[in-house]
Structures are given as C-alpha cells and as structure tokens.
Amino acid sequence: MGSNKKKEIREFYDQLGGRLYDIRYRDEQKIKYGKLLNMIHLKPHYLILDDGCGTGLLMKSLKTYAVGIDISGNLIFTARKRLKRRNYASLIISDAEELPIRSNIFDIVFSVTLLQNLDDSVKSLKEMKRVVKEEGKIIVTALKKAFNEFIFKKLLETACLKINEIVLDDAFDWMALISSC
Numbered sequence: 001m002g003s004n005k006k007k008e009i010r011e012f013y014d015q016l017g018g019r020l021y022d023i024r025y026r027d028e029q030k031i032k033y034g035k036l037l038n039m040i041h042l043k044p045h046y047l048i049l050d051d052g053c054g055t056g057l058l059m060k061s062l063k064t065y066a067v068g069i070d071i072s073g074n075l076i077f078t079a080r081k082r083l084k085r086r087n088y089a090s091l092i093i094s095d096a097e098e099l100p101i102r103s104n105i106f107d108i109v110f111s112v113t114l115l116q117n118l119d120d121s122v123k124s125l126k127e128m129k130r131v132v133k134e135e136g137k138i139i140v141t142a143l144k145k146a147f148n149e150f151i152f153k154k155l156l157e158t159a160c161l162k163i164n165e166i167v168l169d170d171a172f173d174w175m176a177l178i179s180s181c
Contacts, residue, residue: 005119006095010071018055018078026057032112032173033058036139039165039177046107051096051128052114056082059089067101069094096124101131109138113173115155116146125159129180137164141173149174 013021042048046064053059053068056079065088070076076093083089094100096111097120109128115121128138138161142152149166152174156163165177 006071009117010073013054013070013072014074017074018081021055021075021078022057025054029054029057029112032141032175033061035167036110036112036141036175037061039139039167039175040108040137042108047105049101049106049109049128049131051099051109051111051124052117053079053091055079056089056091058110058112059083060086064088066090067092067106069096069099071095097127099127099131103130104133106132107136108132109136111138111140113141113143115140115142121155122159125156125161129159129161132180134180136179138178139176140178141175144168144174147174152176 044064048064048066050058050066050068053070054075056068059066059068068091073093076091079091109132118124132138156178161178163176163178167175
C-alpha cells in the first residue's frame, strides 16, 4: 500500500478508536464471524491468524491460539484490553501487505473486510498464502460494494489462490474459503 494511503487508513481507524469501531461494526462483524466459522471446522490445536483483527472480536470467539494483526495501534490497544485474560492470543501492530511472520505456520487465516482498505490487495493475499500451511485454509471477505463477483474472483486467482467455496452474503460481503494453488 502506498505510504500515503497506509497513513490515511491508520489515522482513520486510530481516530475512530476501539469504542466507536465496536459501536459502528460489532453487530455486522459478529454476523459475519458466525457465518465464516460455520464454513470450517476449527480444531483446538489450530494456530489462527486474524489479518486485520480490529478490536479482536473474532479472536474473542475462538477457542484456539490466535494472532491478530492490525495497522491501527488504537484498535490493537482495544483488542489487548478485550483479550487480556486470554493467554492464547497475541496482537501485533503491522501492515497486512508485509506480515512480520515466518512462512507456513498458520492452519487458518481469516481476513474479514480488509481487502477494500488496501492499495495492493493481491500483495496482501500473497502474504496470507505465504504464512498459511500448505494444507491450511484462508477465509476472506470483501465488501460487495467494493468488488463485483468477477473482480473478487480475479483478485483471488491473481494471487494464485484456489476458490473452494464462494458465497455472497445477503447483507454485505463476498465470502470465500480458499487454499493455495
């Protein structure tokens, strides 16, 4: 993502803050998380990445070790407070296009409503592909107002990701269960 766009996105979410983020997005996100979690079977030993974790709402509902990454320090601060009693969650302030994580370690990567905020969505998808295990899965959503079905599928294919399942959520998003090509 260009440094100006990154800065704008970070500043927007830092100014919005965790409390307002939750008020604005919590109910919508919880519905998405429920649908996404129904797409897969999580095992207790899985290692999960929540790429663009926001305030940690998804991570709070997981019963397995998870790492959350977000570009906004204020959202990560709220996530830390939300997850402080959980010893199986780590949070990192970072850029989705350059994940500070070694390759092939996650069983599942979630990326919920992140792609439309990026300057280079393909680069971010390739980073997700890099950090997920060969047999792992990536679950990604994107706002349907930002991508039509053709563009969303093309984006996934350009990042050399195989679409296992794609769903148009009634309300907001495209949802895809994907794996490496």
